[in-house]
Amino acid sequence: MSGLEFILDGERAVAPAGSTLIRALSANGVETPTLCYLEHTSAPNVCRVCVVEVEGSRPLVPACSRLLEEGMVVSSDSSRVRHARKLVFEMLASSVDLSLVSEETGAWMREYDVDPGRFGPTLRTDGPAASMRPGHHERPDGLSFASVAQPPLIQDDLYVRDYAKCILCYQCVNACGPEAQNTFAISVAGRGFEARISTEFEIGLPDSACVYCGNCIAVCPTGALIPRTEFDLRASGGWAADRQSVTRTVCPYCGVGCNLELTVQDGAIVRVDSPLDHDVTSGNLCIKGRFGFSHVGAQPRSEPA
Amino acid sequence: MDLHFADAEATEAERAAVDRFMSAHASETGPTKAARLERPRSRERRDLLLPGLHALQAAIGWISHGALNYLGAAIAVPPADAYGVASFYSMFSLTPQAPNVLHVCDDIACRANGALEVVDECERVFGPEGSGDSVTWHRSPCLGRCDRAPALFVQRAGEDDFDHGPVHADLSGRAIDGLAELEGMNIDLGIERSATPQGQAEVRLLRRIVERIDPSSLEGYRANGGYAALHRAVEMGAESIRDLISESGLTGRGGAGFPTGLKWKMAAAEAAPRFVIANADESEPGTFKDRVLIEQDPFALIEALTIAGVSVGAEKGFIYLRGEYPVAGRRLEAALAAARDAGLLGRDLFGRGISFDIELRIGAGAYICGEETALFNSIEGYRGEPRNKPPYPTQVGLFGRPTVVNNVETLLNVLFIIMEGADEYRRLGTPTSPGTKVFSVSGHVAKPGVYEVPFGTPLQDLLALAGGMRKETGGMRNITSFGSVLLGGAAGTFLGPEALDLPLANEAAIERNASLGSGAVVVFDTETDMFEMVSRIAAFFRDESCGQCAPCRIGTVRQEELMVRVGSGFDSGGLIREVGRAMTDASICGLGQTASNAVVSALDLGLIGGDA
């Protein structure tokens, strides 16, 4: 494989041709913060916390999707980079509930001394902004700062859409559409700060094209999409990561052989995922595999439904 | 794809509107029931989504769930996707609304001319924004009628849209049960009311307009030099045209200033099919030159885009016109039909085997769609969200093909260059900014309008051409002396009196941390409430951010919120500058990257803030 030479933070570096900057940097020991990026899907390139400085480019460039070029001069830790990352994190954290992001992301936010409180108190909104006409908004009062806080959407027993945690990374829309399921039940609707993930005319998921594969849950980086079992346990304070184990097995429902990762707490399955790196289905499941687990476990069973 | 439509049926009128639209645009009409043989890919006409939504909005006055389902089934677009697109544009209503909708401009240039009084009057006459059974009203960002501020744009169900200005504040008398009357005022906006008061200086692009050639007549156009350039271009051949354009040093007039010849060469080097697009989505506040150029000389744009197509090797061109320009749209539509009838568009042009035709696409109220990659998505039937670059449009553009996007004004320069040559083109202007530039001058000047001057002309000379500061008041407060100018529109920068000697050329502007941008020049007197103006610009970007990338989506909100603090003296602007830097550095596209320019320059000039 041919390697490309480039300059990374003042040092000579080499990475395979065809690498994105994020991979090229990682190959040279430099990690990059991410939120909307997943290894196995095409990069949405929207959260912009992965920006780096590339000589010759006026704006910073997203490491997740820019391809490495021979001779590039890349700075991963310049003051511009640190400033942009810090501010983007602060703006996100000031408007979105980031309490369920990964530990790595949390560490990056500490690294950049992220303080969303600099913007002052945030404003509670009470539901999706569907009624807002694009291009129109209420004038701010300067006292409180807009957020996407809203009650979670609980429309069935399988999963919850808690859009107060949504950073609008498009991963769920892509998973529902061309990346995985080809169902197109959800899209980004509205514009600007009122942009939101939605079905047509905000109809409930059960009435929509949704097939409850939950492949959107698998790619959600902020816990905005979450299985009902996990949501309820978290709400009641019963979710206990330290009492959980994860077991790999195979879905019982058809001949495809999808791998399952069963998260078990206190003898019961509380969440089902599929390994993103497994070549049978790359993390994708259907409704039965992801949610059809209530028939196993230690509770008595005698009657079929 | 297995399309799923929730239970919501279209009304007969909605079905009729979609069926009419489909029969005009596709061979098959109406949604077909699952037949014995279905080829979804051939049914998929996602590119018809935006015009289909226009058809529904125009016929019914709003777009219902049932109507969206029916349209989605006809063009095989999932309803959630169609909703995502429909809800992106401010000209589409997804809830029932009055059949007559006034879009009242309250943006900077109109605001400098009493727009807020019109807003108050609308509220008094029609009730709160968005209410009303037969007439409703909404505030609007700049409508591109700054030469006749304050302006409004009227969207009507079942009738042609129209625009109007200047609007006097006493709407009650003539008001909108007198819609016809308002429209009547618009009927002959010909030369008398046109925004080209310029007469004395040397003009190139504005020549036919200044000479008052009938814009509706192909014969008139031809009799005044029209289509000579296309004939000469066809004689020259594609490569020679590209060389000539390169030699002339023509650069893009949309704001970025990229060399046009190089752009054409890059696209021509890629494999066919290729596309050429005239970007007429003129939405930069304070900018209206392209509207005037199209309304008064529509054939020139068609001829110039045809030359671009011939030169780049494209068989299809698009003109993407902003939706708030109804007159320009109707004139272009008529001109395209006339050109087709005359054999100037279509197959085997001039017996040389050249095929080229143009499709007019109408935007629907989204500033971002002037960004070239957002414009591609809009034409393709996706949300008007910018794409990541690279790849660049000349490599991967519209429908994934090599595409040249040129601003209207850029294209019109091509006609001059082909007829008069590169040397003559360079005779005016500066070595690095050759040629002329058309400026939209508005605000507190005596003669707001479109002015064509050589690059390098000092700002004060341009303002003098526009009659200097206005004396008469039009019923408002007295206008005082020059206070500041916003150069380049909302994405541009404020300049003070010390900049009056600034030569209007790209390189000179950059030296002063400014940019000519779209050529908008909005002038304010010393008594203007600049905090109000800058706040309006902040609100504009918050409204027009597409929402795709986090820095711009949230940054534009925070910028406007922090403006309130600056205004009340709680903040000297430190945090607002931090937010601005992050937007400039980390946003995907030019919107976010320039959204803080005006605010930061106003802080720098001391127009706002300062005492924290």
Place this chain on the structure above:
Amino acid sequence: MWLGIDVGSDIALANAVGREIIAAGLTNDEFIRSATTGFDQYQESVEPWTLERGEAVTGVPAEGIRELAHAYAKAGTAQLCWTLGITEHHNGSDNVFALINLALLTGHVGRYGSGLVPIRGQNNVQGGGDMGALPNKLPGFQDVENDELRSKFELAWGSPLPAKNGWNISQMFDAMEQGDLRSLYVIGENPAQSEAQAERVRDLLRGLDSLIVQDLYLTKTAELADVVLPAAASWAEADGTVTSSERRVQRVRKAVEAPEGARADTDILSAVASRLGTDLGEPSAEEIWNELRKLSPMHAGMSYARLEAEGGLQWPCRSEDDPGDLFLHGRLWANPPEGPLAPFVPVEHVAPVDELTEEYPIRLTTGRHLESYNTGVQTGQMSSPKRLGGTIDLDPHDVRNLGVEAGEVVRVISRRGAVEAPVRVDRNLRPGLAFMAFHFPEEVDVNVLTIDAWDPRSGTAEFKASAIRVEKIGA
């Protein structure tokens, strides 16, 4: 492209496609010459299947058949994938042969990306077959009636094995009817609800001398049983392996405890063996697997360690350094081909057994909903927002003609029985075509209607094609 084929005309469609491929000169002559036999007879057999005749029999426009034929033949790689809609017919095996013929015509077999892909309806149908849960096969598809192979197993297991093939499931019910089969041990199946012509099946099960059912649940079959052995769910309450459609063996692992008293299938079988006087010990899943690897050459290379490390392995995998085969039948492309050549098998279209008549004018086909599984024993426990329940799905025109409304309960009658079900309108159907899911036997006992006419080679009944009429209740 979607072709709205009439139920039960698959062979007609395949033959018309085959004829068009030949007529258009799109055959892979080199492959046919070197790797197949019987082309001439095949060509002769499909000669009458013009596009027009194809259209007349299948309902698919001739133009669509032509388009399919050309697209398939010209594709660089192409796969024919099918599920039970092909196999659950009285001539299901012939349906499959008709498809194989197309792959042989075009060489779309035995190459990466091309092939014939029966998609398995259950997670371990393939594995069950691999393990010899077939009337004529020992583990690893080794023939029961091959003395040498059989004696290998007899030696390993220290016990004589029946020298003759056993019965498939359809033959078993016939044998029950004849009184030749008196005891039945059912593991993880629910034939009282899943088999065609359900009333007959239940009568036969009731008439057995002894019925033993081993299952997760007290199913309808278990309710009829003399002995019920509660079992653990193999995919989450026990260890072992399953084999997917692509012949990939993967590990299943115990994640949770089974309910009290429920035991892993292997435990139960060992305990039963011990009561019958044979001590099999208490072997672990891996120990049992390792015994299989010794006896089944195609599994020999699949150690638990490798299954773990490599995310599963596809058979044949003959040794520890064998990566397994991504696809089968590559031998046909060797020059000359290794092993026997692939025969064309000419097959004739025969309409479904259950004829459409004036009395029974509607074609009923049964099948699945995405969110449910088989007779609903497992998925019934899931609170699904997409559950449609037991309905009779009809085209809007049929609904109108019947004078009924969506949701109205109607009587559905076949030559074998009648059920009542609410009407669901489905625009994806056509007049004269009805659909019922078999997931909800408690609500609507669909298999009362289906016909048990079965394919003599596969033993599979014609679930996919019954003739029914629908009556408004109280009309």
